Amino acid sequence: MSLTPVFSAPDTEQAGEYRLAGDWCGAPVQEIGDSLIHTVRGDPASTLDLTEVRRMDIAGAWAVLRALGAEPELKRIRARPEHMRLLEMVARADASRPKRRTGPGPIRAFLERVGRGVISVADETYGTLAFAGQLMVVTGRTLMDPRRIRWASCVSMAERAGLDALPIVIVTTFFIGAVVGLLGVNTLRQFGAEVFAVELIGIAVTREFGIVITAVLLAGRSASAFAAEIGSMKMTQEVDAMRVLGVDPFEALVFPRVAALLLTIPLLTFAATVAGLMGGALVTWSMLGLGPTFFMNRMVENVGDNHFWIALSKAPVMAIAIAGIGCRQGMLVKGDVLSLGKRVTAAVVQAIFAIILIDAIFALIYMELDL
Structure with a gap:
């Protein structure tokens, strides 16, 4: 008897019955098994005669079962009892394996x-x-x-969200004002109206860039910090401990942060506006020779303070949105670091989106009011 795995096609006496012989185990099963699968699957009424098989392992049993289709019928197999038990065991293991679900269209x-x-x-x-x-x-x-009111917490938060953010706000808005001045001078020079760059800088900085840049910086700085701080407390179950002790987390954690931003964002907006105007004034002085005195006179006569108060009216709404979003995302943190990272990212993204949306709503409102 051959030791290599072989199979023979049905003869005229045993129509539809394939005979297997040899040792159906080890590496040689792979090639002969693929040939058996290709041959037998084209004849769905066929049977397999394994009585002449000398030895069989799991690889051989798996090749035999695959030849009978996705749902093999063991009654189509004639084999010795030990081989039949092996086939039944492999068939049960295949049936218990979780089927891979096809994805939707x-x-x-x-x-x-x-x-x-x-x-x-x-x-x-x-x-x-x-x-x-x-x-x-x-x-x-x-x-x-x-x-x-927890005054100590409010003052501490105001210092961290306000005074500590003052340098970055001043530097950023200073360069924003300088960029607006450069663009204004180069554009208006084509029409011989360079002097009107003062009005462009004044309206752009006092009405929009002062408050928007300040709010965006606070969204990236304070909203993320609030989410990370409260989220860390959630992970260490400090928030749950507050509730057990009868302390309202909203009163102890959320309210001081909202109050701190409500207090500091108008002050930061004022500092940002002054820095932006200084950047624009420096550009007009260096490029057009218009001194600071001339710049301020045109600002007072043609721009006024109305645009600044319009910008300042947006500050409380943006402060509540930034602090509220940061604290809410912190409250949603679960007990793992991955959740903390996701919530901090969501706090920054949602806060910036809220700032743009609030600014657009105010712009529409003031446009209808002709302000």
């Missing part, structure tokens, strides 16, 4: 993604409104009883 997958996105937006909107309502309740309760 491209249209269904697209619709599922859209549906999950809509549900996510709805959940986020509901959670934001719930958070805002709870913050309003805590704010009203605290203002009615000022003794509940």
Whole structure:
């Protein structure tokens, strides 16, 4: 008897019965097994005669079962008892293996993604409104009883969110004002109206760039810090410990941060506006020879302070949005570092998006009011 695995096609006496012989084990099974699968699967009514098989291992049994199709029928096999037990064991192991699920079609997958996105937006909107309502309740309760205000925490947060952010805000807006001045001078020079660069700088900086740049910097600096601080406390279960001790986390953690930004963002906006105007004034002085006195006179006569107060009216809304988003994302942190990283990133992205949206809404409102 041959020791290599072989099989023979059906003869005229045993129509549809393939005979296997030799040792169906080890590496040689691979090539002969593929040939057996290709041959037998083309004849679905065939049977296999394994009585002449000398030895068989799991590889040989798997090749025999694969030849009978995805759902092999053992009744189509004639074999010795030990080989039949091996075939039954391999068949049971294959049946218990989790089947790989085919993914949905491209249209269904697209619709599922859209549906999950809509549900996510709805959940986020509901959670934001719930958070805002709870913050309003805590704010009203605290203002009615000022003794509940944690002044030390408010002052500390104001220093970290305000004074510590002052250098980066001043430097950034100074260069923003200089860039606006450069663009204004080069553009208006084509029309011989370089002097109107003063009005361009004044309106752009006082009305938009002063508040928007300040808010964006605070979104990247303070919103992420608030989310990371509260998220770390959530991970170490300090927030749960506060609730056990009867301390409201909104009153102890959220309100001081919101109050700190409400206090500091108008001051930072003023400093940013002054720095931006200084940057623009330096450009007009160096490129056009218009001194600081001339710059300030045109600012007072043609720009005025109306645009600055319009910008300042946006500050409280942006402060609440930045602090609220940062604190809310911190409250949503779970017990792992991955969740903390995701929430800190979400805090920055959502805060910047909220700033742009709030600025656009205010622009539409003031446009309708002709301001």
